[in-house]
Every structure is written in structure tokens, then in C-alpha cells.
Amino acid sequence: MLRSRPRKPVRKQPRRYHHGDLPRAMLQEAVQTIQTHGTEALTLRGVGERLGVSRTALYRHFADKQALLAAVATEGFRSLRVALFEAWDTGGRGREGFDAMGIAYVRFAVAHPAHYRVMFGGVVRPADGSQEAGDLGTDAFQVLVDAIVEQQQRGLVRGDDPRQLALYIWSVVHGVAMLALDGMLPPPTQADALVKFANERLRTGIAP
Amino acid sequence: MLRSRPRKPVRKQPRRYHHGDLPRAMLQEAVQTIQTHGTEALTLRGVGERLGVSRTALYRHFADKQALLAAVATEGFRSLRVALFEAWDTGGRGREGFDAMGIAYVRFAVAHPAHYRVMFGGVVRPADGSQEAGDLGTDAFQVLVDAIVEQQQRGLVRGDDPRQLALYIWSVVHGVAMLALDGMLPPPTQADALVKFANERLRTGIAP
DNA sequence: ATTCTTGTGTTGACAGTGTCAACATGAATG
DNA sequence: CATTCATGTTGACACTGTCAACACAAGAAT
Incomplete structure (x- = not known):
């Protein structure tokens, strides 16, 4: 299914290994993606990439995609x-x-x-x-x-x-x-x- | 994302190459799948399989998955x-x-x-x-x-x-x-x- | 009847997805 | 300083929608 592309990954500075408050950042990023590109454009890999973090980092803070959506x-x-x-x-x-x-x-x-x-x-x-x-x-x-x-x-x-x-x-x-x-x-x-x-x-x- | 499994493929008899009225059958199958297993369980491959037809046969009658959902x-x-x-x-x-x-x-x-x-x-x-x-x-x-x-x-x-x-x-x-x-x-x-x-x-x- | 055309179904392939297991890292604790 | 454990990474897998190329069959044209 073709979906519109969210914006490119933007990492201001080379992030430290430990991102300060990933859950909050991920929720915020998810909300913004949904708001500007629709729910179907929300992909875990995209969220991670845009935050300068790996694709599965999210799983340390949310059980799965549904949990993110619940948040x-x-x-x-x-x-x-x-x-x-x-x-x-x-x-x-x-x-x-x-x-x-x-x-x-x-x-x-x-x-x-x-x-x-x-x-x-x-x-x-x-x-x-x-x-x-x-x-x-x-x-x-x-x-x-x-x-x-x-x-x-x-x-x-x-x-x-x-x-x-x-x-x-x-x-x-x-x-x-x-x-x-x-x-x-x-x-x-x-x-x-x-x-x-x-x-x-x-x-x-x-x-x- | 894990989803519940629809029922197994059932083909009563070895189908002819040309299925009689595929569009109707596919729509019906889609409606039933959605009704009994939810929209997220609707997969084009599953529909085809359950009708004893290949996964992409659907594309001869519907533009894409959205078109099927529209139907x-x-x-x-x-x-x-x-x-x-x-x-x-x-x-x-x-x-x-x-x-x-x-x-x-x-x-x-x-x-x-x-x-x-x-x-x-x-x-x-x-x-x-x-x-x-x-x-x-x-x-x-x-x-x-x-x-x-x-x-x-x-x-x-x-x-x-x-x-x-x-x-x-x-x-x-x-x-x-x-x-x-x-x-x-x-x-x-x-x-x-x-x-x-x-x-x-x-x-x-x-x-x- | 034979050829041609066109609608219909198939197979192979590809990029993209969510998710898990195994591993790496680093901050906090003893 | 050594250890522990939360946090982040890499590799892999099964599954998805979709396209291109091919195979088949039924009707139209000859």
C-alpha cells in the first residue's frame, strides 16, 4: 500500500548512546507524524530514524505499535x-x-x-x-x-x-x-x- | 503486527482456470472476513487463497486493496x-x-x-x-x-x-x-x- | 475451423513492515 | 573497581501490497 512520505531524518548533533527521554520524544514524534502525514504513515522504523535511533529502540519503552498508538x-x-x-x-x-x-x-x-x-x-x-x-x-x-x-x-x-x-x-x-x-x-x-x-x-x- | 488467523483455505473442487464471478466472490469473502476476523485480518493473499485462486488474481477486478475496501x-x-x-x-x-x-x-x-x-x-x-x-x-x-x-x-x-x-x-x-x-x-x-x-x-x- | 485478440489467472520478485533473539553499551550500584 | 541492569543495536524472519512478465482460455475475426 503506497503511503505519503514523512519528512527526512533530522539529527541535530551526533546523539549519545542514551537518548535523554526517548518515550516522550517518540510519543511526540508519533503524534506529529500522524497529524501531518496520517496514521498509515506512522512506522516504527520511521520514528526511530527520525529520532536518530535504531528501528527497535522503541520496544524498550512500548510493548508494540498498538501501545504507541494507545499513548x-x-x-x-x-x-x-x-x-x-x-x-x-x-x-x-x-x-x-x-x-x-x-x-x-x-x-x-x-x-x-x-x-x-x-x-x-x-x-x-x-x-x-x-x-x-x-x-x-x-x-x-x-x-x-x-x-x-x-x-x-x-x-x-x-x-x-x-x-x-x-x-x-x-x-x-x-x-x-x-x-x-x-x-x-x-x-x-x-x-x-x-x-x-x-x-x-x-x-x-x-x-x- | 500480530493478527488473528482467518479460516483455512477451502476449495470444494479443483476450480477451472476461469472462476465464474470472481469480483462478487471476492467482495463476499472480504465482507465475511472483516465481519468474523476484523479489518486488519483482511489480506489480499488470504482472500485469494480462500477462494482457491492466486494472490494477485484480485488485481484483475480491483485496482488495489483500497478499491476492495471501497466495495x-x-x-x-x-x-x-x-x-x-x-x-x-x-x-x-x-x-x-x-x-x-x-x-x-x-x-x-x-x-x-x-x-x-x-x-x-x-x-x-x-x-x-x-x-x-x-x-x-x-x-x-x-x-x-x-x-x-x-x-x-x-x-x-x-x-x-x-x-x-x-x-x-x-x-x-x-x-x-x-x-x-x-x-x-x-x-x-x-x-x-x-x-x-x-x-x-x-x-x-x-x-x- | 483456424487465427487473433483480449480478458482473466499465475509465478517471480521486490521493497517495506512489525517483531523477536542475541548482542553491545553505559550509567548506576555494591 | 567490578557488577548489574536498563537501554540501544544488529541480524533475521515471516508477512504484506504491488508490479512485471508470462500462461491460459473464450469469443471475434478471418
């Missing part, structure tokens, strides 16, 4: 959680902030499509596979639950089970993000517009 | 469209039928997780990549749009742009399906239950 997913959930909370918090922790959360979610996915796919693409299961990824996934999820509870206390959202509500809303934004990534949103209806529409319908429903 | 995606959209329409139609083409559509959608994804991922996993873009897959994707989408228009005429759904509404609702079920496939729905909250909940909130909104 990438973890990193993604961390960033997503930060982005969500920031949108909610700076948006005023009210209706406006909640809408901002939805927009931030979809924007994250659209800005880092390949990375987002690793998080949810089934290569690594956020729920059971990597324990850490699962925790961070639920961490990001928790931000949403908290926001819902806070809105419920202010009488902005009905008093259903907040976790159920959160799952529902997560489904909406996740669905919009996926459709956007798959290019199923026709040009006139951009992702942002759909999120805006979704936010309105989310509150008042689709019944007349 | 798999197409087949999936066809099935999905049928399932959706049947649920809508036998459900009485009303509120009940609409809810049934949502359940049918998620059930399809849960019943054929790997196949569903091929349809939306980004390996093949339903929108532009394979023209045929795109058409079928929008065909399935059209079923939803039609159902919405019909409900609007009966006063069951507000008179927004039906395509926008359809995109929104598609996002919801697609999101639920994806979360279910990723195992992010905790045991107490099964996929069906979430769809049921989603159907209610979809109509009346989350505001108090």
Missing part, C-alpha cells in the same frame, strides 16, 4: 479535555459556555482528524484496552457531566440522569465530528453551522 | 439503507417507525462493527473517494430525509430544512453507534437504552 490516544484525550474545559469555563459556565464546548469539541476533531481517529478508530479501545486512555477518556467525559450538573442546578437543563444526558450529547458532537471528518457534510453546511444548529435543536427538540 | 463500504451502505427503510416502513411511517429507524441504525453498527468502521473509518471516504459508495451513502441518507419530510407533512416535526435536520439526527445515531463500538457505553447503559433515551430527548429537547 497517542491518551495524549489526545488529555488535549481534548483541556480544550473542552477551557471553552466551558471561559464561555461563562452557562448556556453560552455549553455551546462553546460543542464547537470546541468538533473543532478539535476537525483540526486533528487523524489523531482524533486514533482516539476513536477502534485500533485502541478507549474503554478497556489501555487503562490510562480509558481514564482520560472518562476524564474528558467528566468535564461534560460536570457542566451538565451545573446547568441543572441553575435550571437550564432538565433533571434527567446527568450521565445519560452526557452520553447523549457526546453522541451528538461525536457524530457531527465524524461526519465532518468523513466529508459527509456538504459544502453549504459546514461543521460549525451544523453544531450551531445542533445546539439549538438539542435544547428545544425537533417537535414543532 | 465493502458500498455493500455496507446498501444493507444499511435497506435496514433503515424497512424499519421506517414496517414501523408505520410515523413516530414509532422513526424511533425504529434509530434503533435499526445502531443495531446495524453493533451487529457488524468492523464492517461499519470500514464505511466510516476514513480508509475510504464515503463522500468523494469512491463515487459509488458516496451515492449509496447519500441513498441511505435520503431515506432519512424522506422520513423527516413525511413527518413534517403530518405535523410531527418542525419545519426546519429537512436536510439539516437529517444531518443532525444522523449525527446522533452515528455518534451513539460509534460510542457503542468503542465500548464507551457502560454496561448499565446499553446502546438500545441510549437510543431510546435519545429518541425522547431528540423530540422535546434537554431544556426543562
Whole structure:
């Protein structure tokens, strides 16, 4: 299968035998490769080469390629959680902030499509596979639950089970993000517009 | 990367040089392999071997592996469209039928997780990549749009742009399906239950 | 009927991949 | 200083997708 080529190996200076913090560097390199060249361009040999290290050095820090991908997913959930909370918090922790959360979610996915796919693409299961990824996934999820509870206390959202509500809303934004990534949103209806529409319908429903 | 082994090659009788309908057989074999052993277990050599045909015979009918996957995606959209329409139609083409559509959608994804991922996993873009897959994707989408228009005429759904509404609702079920496939729905909250909940909130909104 | 053409299937080969076993290195510990 | 052990390297292997060159068969053209 033909794949696009990542950038050439760059080693600033002849590395010492022991690289300072290889795990961190490898994760970072993997994230960048995925972001700029897609997941299929991520090859263990390439990562090693670009870090000026041999092809199997990675195995001293990650069990296998899946483990590396799991770490990438973890990193993604961390960033997503930060982005969500920031949108909610700076948006005023009210209706406006909640809408901002939805927009931030979809924007994250659209800005880092390949990375987002690793998080949810089934290569690594956020729920059971990597324990850490699962925790961070639920961490990001928790931000949403908290926001819902806070809105419920202010009488902005009905008093259903907040976790159920959160799952529902997560489904909406996740669905919009996926459709956007798959290019199923026709040009006139951009992702942002759909999120805006979704936010309105989310509150008042689709019944007349 | 280690992968689970598909079943052994089975050739009933010494095949003729010209296999009757190889494209169809290969597509079918690919779908079955993906369904029972996952997408990563799909190998061109394996497909050929299991059909009692050489490893590169596939190239006379598909441009490359991606093309085969595109065909798999197409087949999936066809099935999905049928399932959706049947649920809508036998459900009485009303509120009940609409809810049934949502359940049918998620059930399809849960019943054929790997196949569903091929349809939306980004390996093949339903929108532009394979023209045929795109058409079928929008065909399935059209079923939803039609159902919405019909409900609007009966006063069951507000008179927004039906395509926008359809995109929104598609996002919801697609999101639920994806979360279910990723195992992010905790045991107490099964996929069906979430769809049921989603159907209610979809109509009346989350505001108090 | 015989030849030709063209669609279909085969074999050989190649570059690239993830992964393991065996070995090399060097920093920390006694 | 000697040892230990985490860390990095080299060699090898099985497996993959893909291409080029070849073999075969069925229908068209003669």
C-alpha cells in the first residue's frame, strides 16, 4: 500500500548512546507524524530514524505499535479535555459556555482528524484496552457531566440522569465530528453551522 | 503486527482456470472476513487463497486493496439503507417507525462493527473517494430525509430544512453507534437504552 | 475451423513492515 | 573497581501490497 512520505531524518548533533527521554520524544514524534502525514504513515522504523535511533529502540519503552498508538490516544484525550474545559469555563459556565464546548469539541476533531481517529478508530479501545486512555477518556467525559450538573442546578437543563444526558450529547458532537471528518457534510453546511444548529435543536427538540 | 488467523483455505473442487464471478466472490469473502476476523485480518493473499485462486488474481477486478475496501463500504451502505427503510416502513411511517429507524441504525453498527468502521473509518471516504459508495451513502441518507419530510407533512416535526435536520439526527445515531463500538457505553447503559433515551430527548429537547 | 485478440489467472520478485533473539553499551550500584 | 541492569543495536524472519512478465482460455475475426 503506497503511503505519503514523512519528512527526512533530522539529527541535530551526533546523539549519545542514551537518548535523554526517548518515550516522550517518540510519543511526540508519533503524534506529529500522524497529524501531518496520517496514521498509515506512522512506522516504527520511521520514528526511530527520525529520532536518530535504531528501528527497535522503541520496544524498550512500548510493548508494540498498538501501545504507541494507545499513548497517542491518551495524549489526545488529555488535549481534548483541556480544550473542552477551557471553552466551558471561559464561555461563562452557562448556556453560552455549553455551546462553546460543542464547537470546541468538533473543532478539535476537525483540526486533528487523524489523531482524533486514533482516539476513536477502534485500533485502541478507549474503554478497556489501555487503562490510562480509558481514564482520560472518562476524564474528558467528566468535564461534560460536570457542566451538565451545573446547568441543572441553575435550571437550564432538565433533571434527567446527568450521565445519560452526557452520553447523549457526546453522541451528538461525536457524530457531527465524524461526519465532518468523513466529508459527509456538504459544502453549504459546514461543521460549525451544523453544531450551531445542533445546539439549538438539542435544547428545544425537533417537535414543532 | 500480530493478527488473528482467518479460516483455512477451502476449495470444494479443483476450480477451472476461469472462476465464474470472481469480483462478487471476492467482495463476499472480504465482507465475511472483516465481519468474523476484523479489518486488519483482511489480506489480499488470504482472500485469494480462500477462494482457491492466486494472490494477485484480485488485481484483475480491483485496482488495489483500497478499491476492495471501497466495495465493502458500498455493500455496507446498501444493507444499511435497506435496514433503515424497512424499519421506517414496517414501523408505520410515523413516530414509532422513526424511533425504529434509530434503533435499526445502531443495531446495524453493533451487529457488524468492523464492517461499519470500514464505511466510516476514513480508509475510504464515503463522500468523494469512491463515487459509488458516496451515492449509496447519500441513498441511505435520503431515506432519512424522506422520513423527516413525511413527518413534517403530518405535523410531527418542525419545519426546519429537512436536510439539516437529517444531518443532525444522523449525527446522533452515528455518534451513539460509534460510542457503542468503542465500548464507551457502560454496561448499565446499553446502546438500545441510549437510543431510546435519545429518541425522547431528540423530540422535546434537554431544556426543562 | 483456424487465427487473433483480449480478458482473466499465475509465478517471480521486490521493497517495506512489525517483531523477536542475541548482542553491545553505559550509567548506576555494591 | 567490578557488577548489574536498563537501554540501544544488529541480524533475521515471516508477512504484506504491488508490479512485471508470462500462461491460459473464450469469443471475434478471418
